[in-house]
Amino acid sequence: MNLRIIDRARKREIKARKEAEKLLESKSRELYNSMNKLTKANKELEESLLREKKLKMLFLKEKDLQVIENGNLEHELAQQVRCLNEAAIVSETDANGNITFVNDRFCEISGYNRAELIGENHRILKSGKQSDGLFVGMWAAISNGRVWRGEVMNQKKGMNDFYWVDTTIMPFKNQKGKIIKFVSIRFDITKEVEQKEFLLKKTKRLKTSEEKLRRLNQELETNKESLLKSLGREIELNKLKSTFISTASHQFRTPLAIIQSNAELIDMFNNRLKKAEPEKYKKVIDRITKAVSKMTSLMDDVLTLSTSTSGSVIYSPETFSLVVFCQKMTEDFNAIQTDCRTLDLQIIGTPYDACLDVKLLSYSLSNLISNAFKFSAKKQGPQLTLYFKTTEIKLSVKDFGIGVPEGELSNLFHPFFRAENVTDIKGTGLGLSIAKEYAEINKGVISAKSNLGMGSTFEIIFKHDWL
Amino acid sequence: MKGIVFTEFLELVENEFGLEVVQQIIDECQLDTEGVYTSVGTYSHKDMFKMVGKLSEIKEIPVPALLMVFGEYFFSTLKDKYPAFMEKPNLFDFLNSIDDYIHPEVLKLYPDAELPSFKAKIKNNAEMTLNYKSSRKLSDLAIGLIKGAAKHYNQNVVIEKITVENDGQKVLLQVNKTKFK
Numbered sequence: 001m002n003l004r005i006i007d008r009a010r011k012r013e014i015k016a017r018k019e020a021e022k023l024l025e026s027k028s029r030e031l032y033n034s035m036n037k038l039t040k041a042n043k044e045l046e047e048s049l050l051r052e053k054k055l056k057m058l059f060l061k062e063k064d065l066q067v068i069e070n071g072n073l074e075h076e077l078a079q080q081v082r083c084l085n086e087a088a089i090v091s092e093t094d095a096n097g098n099i100t101f102v103n104d105r106f107c108e109i110s111g112y113n114r115a116e117l118i119g120e121n122h123r124i125l126k127s128g129k130q131s132d133g134l135f136v137g138m139w140a141a142i143s144n145g146r147v148w149r150g151e152v153m154n155q156k157k158g159m160n161d162f163y164w165v166d167t168t169i170m171p172f173k174n175q176k177g178k179i180i181k182f183v184s185i186r187f188d189i190t191k192e193v194e195q196k197e198f199l200l201k202k203t204k205r206l207k208t209s210e211e212k213l214r215r216l217n218q219e220l221e222t223n224k225e226s227l228l229k230s231l232g233r234e235i236e237l238n239k240l241k242s243t244f245i246s247t248a249s250h251q252f253r254t255p256l257a258i259i260q261s262n263a264e265l266i267d268m269f270n271n272r273l274k275k276a277e278p279e280k281y282k283k284v285i286d287r288i289t290k291a292v293s294k295m296t297s298l299m300d301d302v303l304t305l306s307t308s309t310s311g312s313v314i315y316s317p318e319t320f321s322l323v324v325f326c327q328k329m330t331e332d333f334n335a336i337q338t339d340c341r342t343l344d345l346q347i348i349g350t351p352y353d354a355c356l357d358v359k360l361l362s363y364s365l366s367n368l369i370s371n372a373f374k375f376s377a378k379k380q381g382p383q384l385t386l387y388f389k390t391t392e393i394k395l396s397v398k399d400f401g402i403g404v405p406e407g408e409l410s411n412l413f414h415p416f417f418r419a420e421n422v423t424d425i426k427g428t429g430l431g432l433s434i435a436k437e438y439a440e441i442n443k444g445v446i447s448a449k450s451n452l453g454m455g456s457t458f459e460i461i462f463k464h465d466w467l
Numbered sequence: 468m469k470g471i472v473f474t475e476f477l478e479l480v481e482n483e484f485g486l487e488v489v490q491q492i493i494d495e496c497q498l499d500t501e502g503v504y505t506s507v508g509t510y511s512h513k514d515m516f517k518m519v520g521k522l523s524e525i526k527e528i529p530v531p532a533l534l535m536v537f538g539e540y541f542f543s544t545l546k547d548k549y550p551a552f553m554e555k556p557n558l559f560d561f562l563n564s565i566d567d568y569i570h571p572e573v574l575k576l577y578p579d580a581e582l583p584s585f586k587a588k589i590k591n592n593a594e595m596t597l598n599y600k601s602s603r604k605l606s607d608l609a610i611g612l613i614k615g616a617a618k619h620y621n622q623n624v625v626i627e628k629i630t631v632e633n634d635g636q637k638v639l640l641q642v643n644k645t646k647f648k
């Protein structure tokens with residue numbers, strides 16, 4: 001074999017070896033660097049694992065906080081936890097509810113010291129004033145890993161004092177998902193709850209007062225109504241009184257004037273030297289007598305009215321035949337009529353006896369009949385009709401005279417009222433009001449219908465169930 | 468190209484044709500490295516083509532045939548050096564793992580390695596296809612390597628180029644198991 005070729009191959013191999021060694025060197029360096037990097041990364045990983053482990057331990061433990069206040073995150077977290085401890089009432093229990101940690105605020109508000117609480121079940125604080133349902137719901141939530149929040153009333157040490165807390169309970173789990181402890185954060189809301197209760201009570205009181213006020217108001221309203229009614233009556237009465245006084249004085253003045261002027265005439269006759277003839281005296285005295293008798297009858301009417309309105313008329317009903325009563329009254333009226341007119345009596349229905357006060361009825365009815373004659377002079381005679389119905393008896397007096405102006409019909413029964421169209425016809429204005437009063441005492445109802453110039457009809461109805 | 472290809476190639480040439488032929492190739496190819504290669508280095512693939520071309524010229528053997536022989540030889544070197552990649556129970560599973568497992572692992576070891584894509588598809592128990600894709604156009608070397616693998620798994624196969632695209636940059640290979648050589 002050619003030695004030269006072998007030598008060249010050997011030289012190539014040496015070169016290749018050196019190159020390989022060089023490559024090996026640099027690979028070694030690379031490896032070394034990688035190794036260093038790996039070590040560093042491993043260290044960091046270990047540190048962060050340790051940190052994580054520490055963080056798990058850190059939660060809320062004061063002494064742990066002191067230890068871990070190095071790295072930034074831990075520092076930040078430690079401060080956060082401090083902040084929490086400053087602000088809130090914090091406690092931890094194991095999975096069975098036995099207390100494993102309490103912060104200072106917890107001790108402060110509960111009145112227990114730490115040693116008394118650690119190891120005790122959280123039930124030690126139960127007030128017993130809240131429904132069991134609340135706590136059943138709470139356990140159901142937190143034992144299933146859910147966060148529970150609610151308002152709880154707790155009992156202080158010494159049994160007699162209570163405090164309210166807004167409570168949040170958070171279950172903590174291990175990596176397998178098993179609950180290992182419960183952390184509770186609470187805020188004292190005693191003042192708020194008391195205020196709320198106070199407000200509720202106040203609202204209740206206010207509601208009661210409001211109800212009372214409403215009732216009072218209602219009463220006032222009713223009172224006001226009746227007051228207004230009686231005020232209206234008073235006004236009406238007042239008006240009546242003043243009309244009565246003015247009409248009455250007018251009614252009395254006329255005969256008085258007659259009496260006075262005739263008395264003066266007598267005086268004048270006496271003063272004359274020559275005595276007057278006895279006929280003149282007789283005439284004057286006649287006038288005086290007439291005026292006095294008119295005044296007497298006027299006084300009678302006024303007295304009658306006042307006795308009836310003051311309630312002093314005695315009502316004494318008796319059973320009698322109305323037909324006979326009316327026939328008698330018709331005969332009496334027809335006997336005294338001077339103008340040949342007669343009252344026409346009609347009876348409709350099957351007659352039966354009635355139980356009424358005869359005196360009162362005869363006054364009311366004769367008043368209506370005499371009016372019927374008086375206001376229908378020179379016309380057809382009036383009609384008296386007696387209706388016997390099953391439910392009522394009706395007495396109707398119909399005339400064919402001057403009638404009553406439409407607007408004055410409603411005033412017809414007021415004392416001293418006289419319609420505009422009767423000024424030429426004598427009267428006191430008391431007859432109808434007395435007729436009405438007596439009819440009403442007799443438990444009847446009086447009413448009037450009229451057509452001006454055609455005549456009027458007055459009716460008295462006695463309903464059976466009123467009698 | 469990894470130095471191991473060069474060292475193994477020159478070793479094969481030395482074993483088959485003698486040190487003189489190695490020297491002749493190095494002398495006549497005007498290589499950048501003057502024929503100095505170490506398995507852990509990385510060298511220009513052009514040197515390899517020059518050397519294979521020169522060997523073909525000297526020995527009057529076509530390049531594809533040379534590459535196939537070299538591939539088969541190279542496989543036995545690789546399997547001894549990297550037994551971890553040889554854990555698959557049979558040939559098809561092994562071939563199937565090249566693109567998905569072996570090449571990614573190789574890249575971890577040699578980040579500057581330039582590896583062909585070698586998408587595999589097992590059609591049935593007896594037939595699979597491999598889609599060779601590389602700008603190096605060395606599908607013949609790949610066929611040699613597959614042959615080496617088949618020998619390792621004691622499996623007789625027939626390997627065919629089904630389609631050749633882009634002057635050999637993309638070659639679809641079909642591997643069929645056979646009872647006969």
